[in-house]
Amino acid sequence: MSAPIAIDPSRCTGCGLCVKGCGFEALRLVEAPGANKLGRLAAVDEGACRACSACVNACKFKAISEVKREVVGTTDLDSYRDIWVFAEQTDGKIAEVAFELLTKGLELKAQRGNGCRLAAVLLGHALSDALIDQLSAVGADLVYVVDDPALAQYEPGVYTDALASLAKKYRPEVILAGATAIGRAFFARVAARLRTGLTADCTALKVEATENKTDGRTRLLLHQSRPAFGGNIMATIMTPNHRPQMATVRPKVFKKEKGKRKSEKGQGKSEKGQGRELKVGVEVEERRLGVEVIREEMRITESKVRTVEVVRDPDSVDITAAEVLVAGGRGLKNALNFVKLHELAGLLHGEVAASRAAVDAGWTTARRQVGQTGRTVAPRIYLAFGISGAIQHLEGIRGADRIIAVNNDPKAPIFDIADLGIVGDALEVIDTLIKELKK
Ligand SMILES: Cc1cc2nc3c(=O)[nH]c(=O)nc-3n(C[C@H](O)[C@H](O)[C@H](O)COP(=O)(O)OP(=O)(O)OC[C@H]3O[C@@H](n4cnc5c(N)ncnc54)[C@H](O)[C@@H]3O)c2cc1C
Numbered sequence: 001m002s003a004p005i006a007i008d009p010s011r012c013t014g015c016g017l018c019v020k021g022c023g024f025e026a027l028r029l030v031e032a033p034g035a036n037k038l039g040r041l042a043a044v045d046e047g048a049c050r051a052c053s054a055c056v057n058a059c060k061f062k063a064i065s066e067v068k069r070e071v072v073g074t075t076d077l078d079s080y081r082d083i084w085v086f087a088e089q090t091d092g093k094i095a096e097v098a099f100e101l102l103t104k105g106l107e108l109k110a111q112r113g114n115g116c117r118l119a120a121v122l123l124g125h126a127l128s129d130a131l132i133d134q135l136s137a138v139g140a141d142l143v144y145v146v147d148d149p150a151l152a153q154y155e156p157g158v159y160t161d162a163l164a165s166l167a168k169k170y171r172p173e174v175i176l177a178g179a180t181a182i183g184r185a186f187f188a189r190v191a192a193r194l195r196t197g198l199t200a201d202c203t204a205l206k207v208e209a210t211e212n213k214t215d216g217r218t219r220l221l222l223h224q225s226r227p228a229f230g231g232n233i234m235a236t237i238m239t240p241n242h243r244p245q246m247a248t249v250r251p252k253v254f255k256k257e258k259g260k261r262k263s264e265k266g267q268g269k270s271e272k273g274q275g276r277e278l279k280v281g282v283e284v285e286e287r288r289l290g291v292e293v294i295r296e297e298m299r300i301t302e303s304k305v306r307t308v309e310v311v312r313d314p315d316s317v318d319i320t321a322a323e324v325l326v327a328g329g330r331g332l333k334n335a336l337n338f339v340k341l342h343e344l345a346g347l348l349h350g351e352v353a354a355s356r357a358a359v360d361a362g363w364t365t366a367r368r369q370v371g372q373t374g375r376t377v378a379p380r381i382y383l384a385f386g387i388s389g390a391i392q393h394l395e396g397i398r399g400a401d402r403i404i405a406v407n408n409d410p411k412a413p414i415f416d417i418a419d420l421g422i423v424g425d426a427l428e429v430i431d432t433l434i435k436e437l438k439k
Contacts, residue, residue: 003044004051004067011063014040021058024048074196077212077219079171080243083108084144086163086177086187087120087135090154094131096321097178097251102138104205104254105176111207112173112220117141119172123162125152136291138257143293144170150300153307156186158300164193165298172244174222176205179248187248196242199224202249203234203376203395212240222247227372227395251320252378252399317351317367324350325379325400327370329393330357331386331407331426338363340430341385347437353377355387371396385426389414 013036019027026048032041042055042063056064074080083105088095098120105118120135121144132143146162159182167175167190175190177183179201191198204225211218221238222245228235239245319325326345328338338352345352352368359369370377372392378399385406387393394417397403405418406429415421422429 003046004049004069005044005053005055006065006067007042007044008063008065009035009041011061012036012041013061013063014038014042015061016042017058017060018042018055018064021054023052023054024050026050027055074241074243077241077243080173081115082117082119082170082172083112083174084119084121084167084172084176084244085140086175086183087122087131087143088178088180088182089122089124089127089131090182092124092126092128092131094134095178095180095251096256097180097183097249098135099138099256100251100254101176101178101249102135102140103257104249106139106257108174108205108207108222114220116173119144121163121166121175122146123151123159125149132291132293140291143291145293145295146298146300147295148298148300150302153310154182154186155303155305155307156189157305158303159186160189160193161300162298163190166296167194167244169296175244175246177246177248179250183248187246191246194244194246196244196246197237197239198246198248199226199237199239200248202226202247203253205247205249210238210240214241221245232391250376252376255378255399319351319353319368319370320375320377322351322353322377323380324348324383325353325370325377325381326350326383326385327353327355327387328358328363328385328426329355329387330361331388332358332363333386333427335361335363337427337430340427340434344430344434344437347434348381348383350379350381353382355390355393384414384418385430387414388412389416 014029016029019029026045027042029040030043031039033039035041053066056066085098085101085105087098102118102120109116109118118140119142120140122131123146125147127145127147135143144166150158151162177187188198202224206223207220208223209218210221221240223236223238224247225234225236326341326348328341332338341352352364353370354364354368356369356371356374358364359366369375370393372395374396376396380401382397382400382403384403389412403418404420405414406422406424406426407414408423408425410423
């Protein structure tokens with residue numbers, strides 16, 4: 001491997017500015033008697049260098065330059081079109097995040113223009129037409145369906161085969177999936193199979209004209225933004241030289257909009273293949289409301305993994321689905337006080353959530369953690385008790401309609417984003433609320 005930067009020894013003064021400017025400890029000074037006044041030169045550790053160019057900018061003597069690399073990317077970038085959303089379903093129920101992504105997809109489609117279509121991809125077995133209707137109601141222009149016994153249970157290998165084959169054949173420009181346990185696990189495989197990039201856990205997406213530094217042409221590219229460096233900066237990532245452009249987004253980051261299309265009476269029947277040529281192995285049917293459905297038959301290699309039994313975790317909780325969240329942090333002091341929090345949540349028909357500090361202390365489970373390394377939530381009401389409001393926690397609650405914070409420190413950062421702030425003892429407020437609600 002050659003270094004992504006070149007150091008010109010005739011310009012290097014050995015001053016060490018580049019060493020200070022490097023955030024990855026990839027530069028050091030080495031003894032070089034006679035090379036300059038200080039008798040030392042900058043040297044790069046190729047393994048540690050991330051090609052961020054910070055050293056190029058830090059060097060006042062123009063001794064460091066980027067090494068231009070030949071990019072081996074997708075050769076026919078302009079032949080890709082359409083935006084796809086992976087419509088994750090389990091037991092015949094589509095995950096809410098798929099609808100959220102389709103809603104966002106409509107916006108991206110409008111930004112992309114030029115005949116771009118929004119498609120949903122359904123994988124599974126014995127899939128009902130009702131699922132297709134739900135996807136079309138949110139605004140999908142077409143739905144790809146792969147219905148095969150091998151896809152009855154989610155298994156990363158067979159799901160990867162199915163989605164990668166579809167993408168190779170139909171060449172979408174963008175593919176989005178929810179950053180759920182399923183999406184996270186198999187999307188990375190699909191990206192590797194298609195030899196393209198993947199940005200995980202995006203919090204913002206938009207399509208914008210961007211110049212491609214390799215061929216000098218300007219194209220509409222997907223800008224994929226996500227927090228980086230512990231949430232201290234937002235990084236915008238692009239995939240300029242490869243297709244498809246792939247991203248995952250956590251549930252509740254985007255809002256689902258109510259249906260774009262309404263069912264029309266008398267249009268409920270499928271009109272299979274009407275007015276279309278049927279290709280070998282592919283069944284095309286026109287469905288109601290003008291949505292095209294492409295049922296793809298493919299040979300799916302049987303999984304090396306066999307599901308013997310599916311055991312549901314009785315304690316499983318999905319805090320992202322709750323309308324009311326009652327969250328506790330380190331300020332709650334101990335696990336016993338979380339029992340009170342559960343009582344309050346029950347009275348409010350909500351769920352208990354927590355900061356990472358409370359999870360790390362063992363007062364509740366990681367499933368209930370909100371924030372950058374936990375869940376992103378968007379309840380109607382988020383009650384935060386004894387939570388300071390660290391940036392990593394706030395990252396997970398920006399979608400909440402109302403934030404009510406209780407903290408005994410009036411300067412706690414949570415008050416900066418709270419709609420209602422109560423300066424006081426969290427336990428006193430919890431006890432009072434429980435008493436009043438019981439009345
Ligand atoms: C890479 C990375 C990822 C992270 N991801 C997450 C994440 O996903 N989620 C997350 O939450 N954190 C995350 N963190 C940790 C985060 O930085 C904070 O440390 C954490 O959120 C603090 O939790 P807390 O607010 O409960 O505790 P503290 O910051 O200790 O705050 C406790 C608060 O309770 C108040 N208090 C104390 N006693 C009382 C009382 N009797 N009544 C009322 N208030 C009281 C205090 O004034 C204080 O404001 C992450 C950190 C890193 C570095």
